[in-house]
Amino acid sequence: MPSVYQELPPPTQPPDMANAEIQPVADNRPIVFNRGRPTTVEEKLDHIINMLGAMKMEIEDLKWNKQNGYPGTALQVTDSDLNLPIKSIEELQTFETQVINDPDLKQKLVQYLQHFGGxxxxxLHTRCYKRLFTNALCEECSWKGFRKNFKMEDLTVTKCLYDAVNGTxxxxxxxxxLLTRDYLRHAKQRKERELNKR
Incomplete structure (x- = not known):
């Protein structure tokens, strides 16, 4: 009597890793994807499991960022919140003290500066300086503070600016x-052009 059950083929082997492509995620944890399109049920399930693993890691990263105060691309601070642009040495010294004493403000400043892109x-450096300082203030500053200029090199605000540029x-x-020296050196010309436009 013939069997009513059809004999099934033996289960397929997992995809050969030589034909796999490793794609790093943002934090360099590898996830393996099959180069060809999954054809068997097992390959499709493997593909789904890999994708779920990648999604889980992304969700964990987003949770970690939220818990540690890294809100992603959302801008949480504006010019008016920071009272910008800074117009005088006195305002700059006051702002510097605020940034030193408030780590949250320091983080918000870096985030704010990165938002401008370029x-x-x-x-990006030029865009940030235009938002942070007036040309009149930049005219009174230099990197090392030579010729009775205000020294910018060691300011926490300058370090925040570097973090924003370097982070992007x-x-x-x-x-x-060199970018900062050049920007400060040409402050007088920019100020004159600004006055001529009026």
Whole structure:
């Protein structure tokens, strides 16, 4: 009597790892995806499990960011919150003291500066300086404080600016220093152009 049950083929082997592609996630944990389209039920389940694992890691990262005060792309601070742009040395010294004494403000400042974006480190640096300081203030400042100028090199505000630029476009301290020196050096010309436009 013939069997009513059809004989099933033996189970397929898991996909050959030589044909797999490893794709890093943001924190460099590898997730393996099959290069070809999954065809068997087992391959499809493996693919789904891999995708669920990737989603779980992303959710864990988002939870960690939220718990540790990294809100992602949401901007939580504005010009008026920080009382910007800074117009005088006295205002800058007051703002510096506030940033030193308030770690939350320091973090918000970096986040605020990163929000401006740009096409390069120089572009972002320029955008940040325009928002932070008036040209009249920059005219009274220099990197090292030579010629009776106000020294910018050691300010916490300057470190926040570096963190914002470096966090978006990896930049060495020397490159950042050169960008700042150049920006401050041309403050007088920018101020004159600004006055001529009026």
């Amino acid at each position: 096409m390069s480190a120089k572009d 476009f990896p930049t060495t301290l020397k490159e950042f220093e």
